[in-house]
Amino acid sequence: MTGAVAGLVLSLGMIAPPVTAVASAGYDLDTASSLQVVVNKHRQLNPTGYVPGSLVAVQGERLRAQAADAYKQFARAAKSAGVNILPISGYRSFSQQASLYDSYVRQYGQATADTLAARPGYSEHQTGLAMDIGNASGTCALQACFANTPAGKWAATHGWEYGFIIRYPTGAEGTTGYTYEPWHMRYVGRAVAQDMKDTGIAALEDYFGLEKAPDYL
Template identity: 60%
Template sequence: MLAPSTYVPPTLTRVSTERLRSEAATAFNAFVKAAKAGGVNVRAVSGYRSYAQQQSLYHDYVLRYGQETADTLAARPGHSEHQTGLAMDIGNSNGACALQACFADTPVGRFAASEGWKYGFIIRYPAGAQAITGYTYEPWHLRYVGKELAGSLEAWKASNPADLGALERYLGLEDAPDYVP
């Protein structure tokens, strides 16, 4: 958990209409440029979120879907990767499959899955890994971990397919907590 609830990363840089830590922003801009060179137009959807923004989003999900489902869709306030300034939700410029699993089959989704690691990004919540990560599949949620770790994780995934590419398994961490009492 990030502490205090007023935590803001020290170096946030504007990326389109969003913000990321400067090292993640530089990598993201390179990722977007490479995609564009290949005819793929990446849209920055949601980068840094403050504690208050995450609290509002999570509260809205709880009201809409109930807490049990909300816990699989959004991080509780103070637990969001977005608050670190190292996460970016991405989309297609035409809005196709926005924040849906079908995003994986779009040009941007395919580019992120095959090329993101080269720029230091991983798909943080891979398909089938909800019991490990705690979140439903989010092919649009990129997490900047740096080129070295992303490259190592990419190589590790090939020899550990049962672990579904989950960062928790790669790092030897416990599976996500179960919030249900």
């Protein structure tokens, strides 16, 4: 969907084009290795145990090559502007996600855990395209108040320039199924990230015309 078309859709109050219209323009939303793959509570990774073919180290974390290159550019630009950003969590395997999810279930119960972490096989981190970030000082780490920190503001303002979106935006819990995570950056490529910014569409599900995914099927 181009910015002009999406803008017209929004201004006229029309329903966004179905996912097939977007996919036919060259976006693959289903294949795990695609840069635009959409993973949520209705869309399990295929294959479930997917492991990216190329993972690049980023200060102790790992991302797919394209996402890693973009992240490094993003972090360098931030540092040049006086903002130090720390990568907290990048690629996580199926087993690592299972361990994390189980720990949340034990701590909070399953209902709450499902709003905080993905079940194994349903995590963006397993794609190698997601990075949780933080301030070097540790301020507001993995908390909503991160949005008001220098790193949080930089990510929200400049992430799109490098192909990243804030994957779980505020007010979109009924669409994404997760609480607001201003620290969770997802690489989707510069064209999609810029178009989402230009059209004001915050949730990836809404941008691609997918159904809302607040709960597991």
